[in-house]
Amino acid sequence: MILNYQYRIYPDRTQKIILNHIVRICQYLYNRLIGDRLDWWEMNRCYINSCPLSCSIVPPMEQPRKYSQQSLLPFLKQDLIKVLWSGELLDLASPYSQILQDVVHRVDKAFQRYITGDCNGKRSGKPRFKGESRYRSFTYPQANRSWLEGNYINIPKIGKILVRWHRPLPDGFSVKTCQLIEKADGWYINLAIEDKSVPKFNPEEILPTEDNSTGIDMGLEKFLTTSEGEMVPIYQPLRKNQGKLTKISQRKNKKKRGSTARRKLANQESKLYQKIARNRKDNHFNVAIDLVSGSSKVFIVEELNLQGMTRRNKPKQDEKGNYLPNGQAAKSGLNKSFADAGVGQVLSILTYKAENAGKRVVKVKPDYTSQICACCDNYVPKELTVRTHECGCGFVIDRDWNAALNIKRVGLGVFPTIKRCKGNPGIKIKSVPNSTLKEILELTRSLRHTI
Numbered sequence: 001m002i003l004n005y006q007y008r009i010y011p012d013r014t015q016k017i018i019l020n021h022i023v024r025i026c027q028y029l030y031n032r033l034i035g036d037r038l039d040w041w042e043m044n045r046c047y048i049n050s051c052p053l054s055c056s057i058v059p060p061m062e063q064p065r066k067y068s069q070q071s072l073l074p075f076l077k078q079d080l081i082k083v084l085w086s087g088e089l090l091d092l093a094s095p096y097s098q099i100l101q102d103v104v105h106r107v108d109k110a111f112q113r114y115i116t117g118d119c120n121g122k123r124s125g126k127p128r129f130k131g132e133s134r135y136r137s138f139t140y141p142q143a144n145r146s147w148l149e150g151n152y153i154n155i156p157k158i159g160k161i162l163v164r165w166h167r168p169l170p171d172g173f174s175v176k177t178c179q180l181i182e183k184a185d186g187w188y189i190n191l192a193i194e195d196k197s198v199p200k201f202n203p204e205e206i207l208p209t210e211d212n213s214t215g216i217d218m219g220l221e222k223f224l225t226t227s228e229g230e231m232v233p234i235y236q237p238l239r240k241n242q243g244k245l246t247k248i249s250q251r252k253n254k255k256k257r258g259s260t261a262r263r264k265l266a267n268q269e270s271k272l273y274q275k276i277a278r279n280r281k282d283n284h285f286n287v288a289i290d291l292v293s294g295s296s297k298v299f300i301v302e303e304l305n306l307q308g309m310t311r312r313n314k315p316k317q318d319e320k321g322n323y324l325p326n327g328q329a330a331k332s333g334l335n336k337s338f339a340d341a342g343v344g345q346v347l348s349i350l351t352y353k354a355e356n357a358g359k360r361v362v363k364v365k366p367d368y369t370s371q372i373c374a375c376c377d378n379y380v381p382k383e384l385t386v387r388t389h390e391c392g393c394g395f396v397i398d399r400d401w402n403a404a405l406n407i408k409r410v411g412l413g414v415f416p417t418i419k420r421c422k423g424n425p426g427i428k429i430k431s432v433p434n435s436t437l438k439e440i441l442e443l444t445r446s447l448r449h450t451i
Helices: 012-046 064-070 072-081 097-115 242-254 261-293 330-339 345-358 399-412 437-450
Strands: 002-010 082-085 088-091 135-140 152-155 159-164 174-183 186-194 213-220 222-226 231-233 297-300 360-364 388-390 397-398 416-418 427-429
Touching: 012 088, 012 097, 012 135, 012 174, 064 072, 064 097, 064 330, 072 097, 082 231, 097 135, 152 174, 174 397, 213 399, 222 399, 242 261, 261 345, 297 399, 345 360, 360 399, 388 399
Parallel strands: 213 297, 297 360
Antiparallel strands: 002 159, 002 186, 082 088, 135 174, 152 159, 174 186, 213 222, 222 231, 388 397, 416 427
16 A cells, blocks of 8 residues: 655755756756657657658667666766756766656656556647746655654655654554655655555445445535435636635736746736645645445535536637637636646545545546436426426425535446437436346335435
8 A cells, every 4th residue: 555645845055956947957858758758659650641752771760768878878877967958067977877868767657658658548638848847846756764764764865854744653563665746835746655554445345236326416505415315516616716826827927038027927827826726725635535434335416527627619600701709718717616626636535535445436437417307307408497396296496416426326236317408308228237127116215215
């Protein structure tokens, strides 16, 4: 089991200069290795829609890979011991050797995500060169717990740095990696710790039932609503601090670029953004802890396509090619509210907290969960502005509560799904493996009884 602990560190003036110098070296090496790979990519690729009329007689260079670029590091230190880059004299032989090896590993991971994708098959964009504001950390891939000396941490080639141990490291864990990162308010250290004696948790062993599961519906009017009727209000720290951000941004934009006054205002702006992100994350942790501390062992949540939900509207054009209103102004405000609420972050935190507590999070498709009555399974279409579910059977309930009940039924395998959304939709009962129709009806009756 691997955990990540973050602590605030307080380097002195000399140590800050060393840390900034190491970051600049890592940034230079990262951009150089990225450039080598992009150059090889451009020189050796062939377009699928055209063929070059001429070819080079020089044999193509070897493709840069992780181990070939790592083997070049000793030669770079000998040939380019000092490099003048962006007005700063960099000494490539000064950092710890494993730091530069980790930079090569970052470059390789960036190209692997671009070409083949990550563990989930999702591909990233084309790797880009990073400026000073985008490269702010470096890593020791082989750290040791012996580096910890009381209230200090002894880092190779940097020295002892004061650490604020706001929580102790758990017993039995060994330190694997050590990452130093610069944020808006100072330097921090990330310690990745591991304990091999802790067994790996398998969430598939917990089966959802009527008694041990809870359905959760996410929204913007109410942040989340559970199938038990508990409602959490929405918390949007960016909207709350929008006035302060606007004032600081307007003052910063009036200052001359590169001036000390503009740099101070930019630092204030970045600190306020950091405060907003921390407030949002703290609220999400509190919500997740409250849910996990309950009696439920399985949490059934929506599998939301957040990227599609926050996508810009397609432009509309008339016959002459003039652009028509497409409702993007209202959609931009909705996208901002989604990003400010942080729906994806709270779901990831809930998954992390549930696994640590020996519980499980199940994601299901929420199609038409707010349009079907949770009591009689009738299809009751309604607009998004209608926040109350009223059915002909006399069942009146909050719209989000009704959706949470249906989400729970989807996770249990009992939910009437819709074949099509236009016209008169047909309704059918989903088949449940190893279950009979009698068991399905009993589960449905018990659910209606609880309502």
